[in-house]
Amino acid sequence: MTRDVVIKLRGLRNAFGADVVHDNLDLDVHRGEVLGVVGGSGTGKSVLLRCIAGLRPPQAGSIEIFGQDALNCSETARRAIDQRMGVMFQDGALFSSLTVRENVEVPMRTIDGLDAGLRRELADLKIAMSGLPYKAGDNYPSELSGGMRKRAGLARALALDPEIVFLDEPTAGLDPIGASAFDELIRGLSRAMGLTVFMVTHDLDSLHACCDRIAVLADRRVKYTGTMEEMLEIDHPWVHEYFHGPRARAAIATKDKVS
Amino acid sequence: MTVATDPETVTTSPVLERDGGVWRLSGVLTVRNVSALAAELPRAQGALDLSGLTRLDTAGAYLLHSHSGALELTGLRPDHAALLDRVAGTIPQPPDPSRHPLTAAQILERIGRMVANAGGFLVEITDMLGLFLARLGRIARHPGQLPMTALVHHADQVGWRAIPIVSLMSFLIGVVLAFQGAVQLRQFGAEIFVVDLISISILRELGILLTAIIVAGRTASSFTAAIGSMKMREEIDAMRTLAIDPAMVLFVPRILALLITLPILGLVANVMGLFGGALMSWIELGISPAVFLTRLLEETGTNHVLVGFVKAPVFAIIIGVIGCHAGMQVRGNAESLGAQTSSAVVRAIFAVILADALFSVFFAMMDI
Numbered sequence: 001m002t003r004d005v006v007i008k009l010r011g012l013r014n015a016f017g018a019d020v021v022h023d024n025l026d027l028d029v030h031r032g033e034v035l036g037v038v039g040g041s042g043t044g045k046s047v048l049l050r051c052i053a054g055l056r057p058p059q060a061g062s063i064e065i066f067g068q069d070a071l072n073c074s075e076t077a078r079r080a081i082d083q084r085m086g087v088m089f090q091d092g093a094l095f096s097s098l099t100v101r102e103n104v105e106v107p108m109r110t111i112d113g114l115d116a117g118l119r120r121e122l123a124d125l126k127i128a129m130s131g132l133p134y135k136a137g138d139n140y141p142s143e144l145s146g147g148m149r150k151r152a153g154l155a156r157a158l159a160l161d162p163e164i165v166f167l168d169e170p171t172a173g174l175d176p177i178g179a180s181a182f183d184e185l186i187r188g189l190s191r192a193m194g195l196t197v198f199m200v201t202h203d204l205d206s207l208h209a210c211c212d213r214i215a216v217l218a219d220r221r222v223k224y225t226g227t228m229e230e231m232l233e234i235d236h237p238w239v240h241e242y243f244h245g246p247r248a249r250a251a252i253a254t255k256d257k258v259s
Numbered sequence: 260m261t262v263a264t265d266p267e268t269v270t271t272s273p274v275l276e277r278d279g280g281v282w283r284l285s286g287v288l289t290v291r292n293v294s295a296l297a298a299e300l301p302r303a304q305g306a307l308d309l310s311g312l313t314r315l316d317t318a319g320a321y322l323l324h325s326h327s328g329a330l331e332l333t334g335l336r337p338d339h340a341a342l343l344d345r346v347a348g349t350i351p352q353p354p355d356p357s358r359h360p361l362t363a364a365q366i367l368e369r370i371g372r373m374v375a376n377a378g379g380f381l382v383e384i385t386d387m388l389g390l391f392l393a394r395l396g397r398i399a400r401h402p403g404q405l406p407m408t409a410l411v412h413h414a415d416q417v418g419w420r421a422i423p424i425v426s427l428m429s430f431l432i433g434v435v436l437a438f439q440g441a442v443q444l445r446q447f448g449a450e451i452f453v454v455d456l457i458s459i460s461i462l463r464e465l466g467i468l469l470t471a472i473i474v475a476g477r478t479a480s481s482f483t484a485a486i487g488s489m490k491m492r493e494e495i496d497a498m499r500t501l502a503i504d505p506a507m508v509l510f511v512p513r514i515l516a517l518l519i520t521l522p523i524l525g526l527v528a529n530v531m532g533l534f535g536g537a538l539m540s541w542i543e544l545g546i547s548p549a550v551f552l553t554r555l556l557e558e559t560g561t562n563h564v565l566v567g568f569v570k571a572p573v574f575a576i577i578i579g580v581i582g583c584h585a586g587m588q589v590r591g592n593a594e595s596l597g598a599q600t601s602s603a604v605v606r607a608i609f610a611v612i613l614a615d616a617l618f619s620v621f622f623a624m625m626d627i
Contacts, residue, residue, distance in 0.1 A: 096593045096594065097593060108290065113294050113295065114294050118322075124353070125321055126317070128351040134352065134354065140592055142592045143591070161289065161318065192341055192345040193317065193345075
């Protein structure tokens with residue numbers, strides 16, 4: 001079975017003034033996979049995410065999402081694409097004047113004819129699916145811990161059952177138990193809902209626990225893609241350092257112990 | 260595996276039909292059309308065949324699950340069944356929403372709380388004032404601790420940049436006073452008294468009061484917003500952990516800048532008000548600037564100017580303390596920042612006018 005490509009990047013170029021972040025970058029994301037994007041600081045992981053999510057136009061190159069050109073299309077077409085994607089920002093980026101439940105309801109309000117009672121029940125369901133307790137729905141974002149804000153951000157990103165979810169460092173700043181619970185959550189949701197996940201992360205445990213494929217950003221391009229096992233074989237100095245450093249060995253050790 | 264991906268098919272409604280004795284649901288069931296089906300679904304009884312569903316999301320699964328008591332769901336695709344299981348496993352159980360009606364005792368309690376809060380507000384304001392004076396005392400003993408750069412910066416923001424608006428406002432007030440005074444006083448042939456009218460009202464009351472009101476609107480809000488956003492991002496907590504005194508770095512330069520610049524702004528307002536009044540008197544009543552000046556110097560005592568200027572530092576401290584206090588009351592969210600900013604302006608203006616009224620009564624009783 002040839003895999004269905006949902007995001008196709010070709011020849012992407014991003015630069016801030018004279019500072020070129022991406023040059024001639026190619027990447028394919030397949031339907032239903034969890035793709036982990038790694039790279040050193042300043043290699044433009046978040047820039048890439050913002051680019052695909054439509055928050056920043058690239059200087060050159062093409063982005064195809066669901067087989068449609070996402071850069072040169074009408075606004076209606078772009079909105080239709082956006083509605084099929086969800087983004088979870090690093091600190092949740094929740095609207096601070098709304099409760100968590102109201103935050104999750106915001107994307108649902110764009111749907112005509114969705115009954116208010118049902119909308120509320122669905123929001124509660126999404127909050128529960130993200131692993132938050134029921135009463136968290138009534139809280140304001142400032143009353144939540146960092147980990148809970150991330151979960152609430154995920155609940156909002158999943159509000160419309162998107163086909164692709166972008167996660168910006170989902171486990172950064174979480175304790176190890178919370179982080180592995182989050183990995184579990186992402187894995188479970190991606191399986192149950194058939195989600196495609198594009199995940200920017202630094203967390204080697206996350207890469208082990210939930211990613212089907214890993215893309216390494218280096219030298220202004222996606223230098224390598226492949227499974228965790230394939231990554232261990234690569235002898236690019238940065239990649240080798242990353243996947244063979246002391247932290248990586250610890251992550252592999254725990255993985256082996258579990259399995 | 261066929262997955263409906265283009266938006267047209269996603270928004271079309273699923274079809275619910277009866278085929279022999281079996282109900283059949285086919286098509287696409289997502290959050291976009293789930294409400295329409297919610298009205299229809301109660302018609303179905305017994306077995307519901309779902310083999311024709313091409314797409315199902317959590318909203319659809321939730322709807323099917325909530326009717327699964329009355330219906331027997333059959334023919335589910337494995338991935339749809341997995342989704343349905345996941346939804347069924349995570350449906351939240353809302354705690355009992357018990358609401359009590361409002362009793363008289365609760366209303367009384369709320370009023371009591373509001374009164375206590377108002378009293379608490381006065382205590383907090385006094386607390387802030389005391390903190391400012393204590394820091395000022397420390398600076399008097401150790402002049403090296405005065406945050407000079409910040410003081411100059413705030414004096415520029417609060418004073419220098421307010422000069423255009425204060426001048427314009429005061430000039431127009433002078434014009435209006437001369438014009439209105441002229442109309443009335445001409446009836447008695449007492450045009451020359453317009454000079455007294457303008458000079459006394461501007462020097463004694465309006466110059467300082469209106470300047471203070473404008474500064475309250477401009478500066479109290481900016482103090483609250485600046486301090487409040489630092490509070491919001493825990494910058495003030497960070498200062499405390501770094502052994503930096505927020506009162507010394509944040510409150511002292513701001514309030515002190517106001518204390519220095521408000522009298523100067525008042526002076527500018529007085530001059531511009533008199534200028535506007537003199538100009539209008541010349542145009543409207545033919546009182547030449549020379550006559551205006553002579554009359555001003557001969558008839559208007561310096562006590563009026565002093566009465567005006569005595570109030571300026573008091574207004575400055577009121578505005579500064581209220582602005583800084585409101586900034587410290589900001590809690591974690593952006594909404595509270597907005598609420599505190601607008602309430603700081605209202606409180607500052609109200610307090611300035613109240614203080615002005617008290618001054619008026621005091622000076623009247625002292626016969627100054």
